[in-house]
Amino acid sequence: MRGDVESIELDLLLEALYRHRGYDFRGYARASLKRRVRRRVQEEGVGTIAALIERILHDEAAADRLLVDLSINVTAMFRDPPFFVALRQKVVPLLRTYPFVRVWNAGCSTGEETYSLAIALREEGLAERTRIYATDINDAVLRRAQQGTFALDRMRDYTRDYIRGGGRASFSDYYTVDGDEVRFDPELVSNVVFAQHNLVSDRSFNEFNMIVCRNVLIYFDRNLQDHVHRLFHDSLVRFGILALGHRESIRFTAHADDYAELDGPSRIYRRVA
Amino acid sequence: MSAATARSGAGELALLAVVGASWGGFSALGRFVERLDPVFPGAAVLVQHRGADSPEGVLLGHLRRLSPLPVDEVDDKDPIEPSRVYLAPADYHLLVEPGRFALSTDAPVRFSRPSIDVAMETAADAYGPATVAVVLTGGNDDGCRGAAAVRAAGGTVVVQDPDTAEKATMPAAVVAAGLADLVLDLDDIPAALGELANRP
Numbered sequence: 001m002r003g004d005v006e007s008i009e010l011d012l013l014l015e016a017l018y019r020h021r022g023y024d025f026r027g028y029a030r031a032s033l034k035r036r037v038r039r040r041v042q043e044e045g046v047g048t049i050a051a052l053i054e055r056i057l058h059d060e061a062a063a064d065r066l067l068v069d070l071s072i073n074v075t076a077m078f079r080d081p082p083f084f085v086a087l088r089q090k091v092v093p094l095l096r097t098y099p100f101v102r103v104w105n106a107g108c109s110t111g112e113e114t115y116s117l118a119i120a121l122r123e124e125g126l127a128e129r130t131r132i133y134a135t136d137i138n139d140a141v142l143r144r145a146q147q148g149t150f151a152l153d154r155m156r157d158y159t160r161d162y163i164r165g166g167g168r169a170s171f172s173d174y175y176t177v178d179g180d181e182v183r184f185d186p187e188l189v190s191n192v193v194f195a196q197h198n199l200v201s202d203r204s205f206n207e208f209n210m211i212v213c214r215n216v217l218i219y220f221d222r223n224l225q226d227h228v229h230r231l232f233h234d235s236l237v238r239f240g241i242l243a244l245g246h247r248e249s250i251r252f253t254a255h256a257d258d259y260a261e262l263d264g265p266s267r268i269y270r271r272v273a
Numbered sequence: 274m275s276a277a278t279a280r281s282g283a284g285e286l287a288l289l290a291v292v293g294a295s296w297g298g299f300s301a302l303g304r305f306v307e308r309l310d311p312v313f314p315g316a317a318v319l320v321q322h323r324g325a326d327s328p329e330g331v332l333l334g335h336l337r338r339l340s341p342l343p344v345d346e347v348d349d350k351d352p353i354e355p356s357r358v359y360l361a362p363a364d365y366h367l368l369v370e371p372g373r374f375a376l377s378t379d380a381p382v383r384f385s386r387p388s389i390d391v392a393m394e395t396a397a398d399a400y401g402p403a404t405v406a407v408v409l410t411g412g413n414d415d416g417c418r419g420a421a422a423v424r425a426a427g428g429t430v431v432v433q434d435p436d437t438a439e440k441a442t443m444p445a446a447v448v449a450a451g452l453a454d455l456v457l458d459l460d461d462i463p464a465a466l467g468e469l470a471n472r473p
Contacts, residue, residue: 031368031395032377074380079325080364161325218349218376225350247348247362247376265329 009049010034016053021063023137024200025070027224036069071138073216077112077150077158080246083214084120084165086266091241092124094262094270095209101130104208104235106199107216108134111145112158116165117212118188119174123167127191133206135197146194148175148184155182199228204235211236215245226254233258233271242269286355288315288470289369289400293389293419295322295411297439299332301459305409306340306358308463313342315405315470318359318369320392322385322415325364333360349376361387369396383415393419402427405469407462408453409433411443420452429469431455431462 010033014026025033037049044062046052056063078084095101103121108114114134121130136142150158159171175182197205199216211232217225232242233255242250242259244267250256259269294301298321309317321332336344336358344358345351347367351374353359359374361367366377367387382388389408393416396404406423408416410433420430432453435441447453457465 029368029370029375031370031375031398032366032379034398035368035377035379035391035395074378082329215376215378218378222350245349245378247346247365249348251348252350 006034006049009053010037013037013049013053013056016057017063017066020057021067023067023071023198027200027221027227028070029219029221032219033070037066040066040069068138068140072141073107073109073219075109075112075215076154076161077116078161078165078167079113079214080266081161081164081166083243083246083266083268084116084167086263086268087120087243088124088166090263091210091243091268092121092126094239094241095126095130098209099129101126101210102206102208103130103132104206104211105132105134106197106211106213106232108136108142108145108194110141111148112150113212113214114145114192115148115184115188116162118192119162119167120165122188123169130191132189132192133208134192134194137196137198137200139196142194142196146189148186148189149181150184152177152180152182199231200224204231206235207237208235208240209237210241210243212243214243215248217248218245222252229253229255236271238271240271242271243267244269286316286353286400286403288403288405288466289353289396290315290317290405290407290466291320291369291389291393291396291419291423292317292407292409293320293393293411293416293443294409295385295389295413295415295440295443297410298322299335301409301433301439302332303335303339304459305463306336306342306344308460309340309342309358310463310467311341312356313463313467313470314355315466316353316355316357316359317342317466318353318361318367318392318396320361320367320387320389322387322389322411323363324386327363336360347374347376350374361392363387366391368392369399371399383413385413385415389415390417390419394422397422397426397428400426400428404428405466406430407432407466408444408447409459410438410440412440413442414446416443417446417450417452420447421450424452424454429454431457431465433457433459433462
């Protein structure tokens with residue numbers, strides 16, 4: 001049966017990728033992983049996942065392409081504006097009680113969310129005392145994030161969502177236009193550290209007042225989600241903030257009872273245990 | 274259906290209907306849920322094309338008022354249980370896995386997120402012959418590839434009669450591709466799903 005053979009092939013591909021390159025995608029959510037792998041099979045023109053295994057083991061560039069496909073998540077600035085409203089109204093007052101604020105933006109991808117956080121916290125007067133650690137599994141993606149360069153044709157949507165997210169400044173003051181791209185003011189991320197970190201394999205590296213990890217855990221299966229939630233729990237100060245994506249929840253996780261809702265609809269939680 | 278449910282690993286789910294709609298869907302999905310059997314042994318997953326700026330809670334509230342079965346908007350990793358209706362959230366792709374939903378923020382597919390094809394294709398993978406693709410009113414051809422996948426997995430494809438659909442393009446595309454098993458008036462679709470679910 002086609003389904004069973006494909007499952008075997010997928011298992012073998014992930015095993016091969018792990019042994020060959022050291023990246024462990026074996027705990028990723030299967031349905032989305034399958035879609036990305038199938039797309040890569042098509043793009044490489046190899047016909048089957050089994051043939052893709054051979055390709056990535058003997059062609060380093062092909063292995064790189066697969067890694068990129070599996071590790072980059074599509075993101076946007078000020079995605080889900082009500083989150084940023086809740087951040088400003090409910091989270092910021094709590095962060096203001098700390099003399100120094102450490103924020104972990106886990107799975108920052110190409111940086112849209114990082115810049116959004118940096119801008120919001122700066123506008124709320126917290127930039128001076130905040131350090132944001134923006135991490136991602138992929139080095140190339142991190143370099144992109146650091147550059148702060150985004151497509152010009154996204155700026156209209158981003159401006160709309162910036163305003164809906166509580167922004168009061170003139171959004172275009174934050175960037176300069178260069179052809180079909182914009183470059184955000186590097187000063188905005190002067191308090192941001194971009195660093196490589198793998199949520200699957202790496203350990204806790206600091207204690208944070210807030211962890212923002214939105215629409216990253218959706219790509220992990222439940223076991224891996226529990227593993228990452230344990231990592232987050234270990235990395236949060238007591239009463240620290242955990243912010244998830246709009247349709248993510250701690251509900252079925254092993255750490256559900258360690259958090260209370262700070263803003264239910266925006267999936268912002270506070271560590272209470 | 275017993276072999277199919279055993280394969281799906283989902284226990285008592287007799288049937289998983291993935292219902293796709295675009296233009297005209299607010300009204301059509303309301304009429305659809307209204308006529309669901311209160312003891313429908315399957316689950317219905319509703320995928321309505323809508324973007325990030327769709328007003329929170331409006332479609333959900335509309336469906337809850339009309340549906341005899343509980344309606345919930347899906348969170349990542351929510352379980353799929355019988356006699357329930359699930360609504361794909363705006364601006365995410367909804368993927369079906371055996372026994373659970375998963376979400377994705379991958380790029381829009383044919384300008385749509387949620388994509389009906391994505392929901393149907395993953396449902397076909399997870400539930401095989403127990404899957405029913407239901408294609409309602411809409412102005413594009415999202416759902417065609419999904420219907421093909423459901424067909425290929427041994428499932429059934431039900432299409433709203435293009436002549437009575439508010440926007441015929443979407444159901445007509447499935448018919449034109451030779452993929453429709455049943456072409457029905459919207460009001461007759463819930464009962465047909467009930468019959469499919471109760472087949473031995």
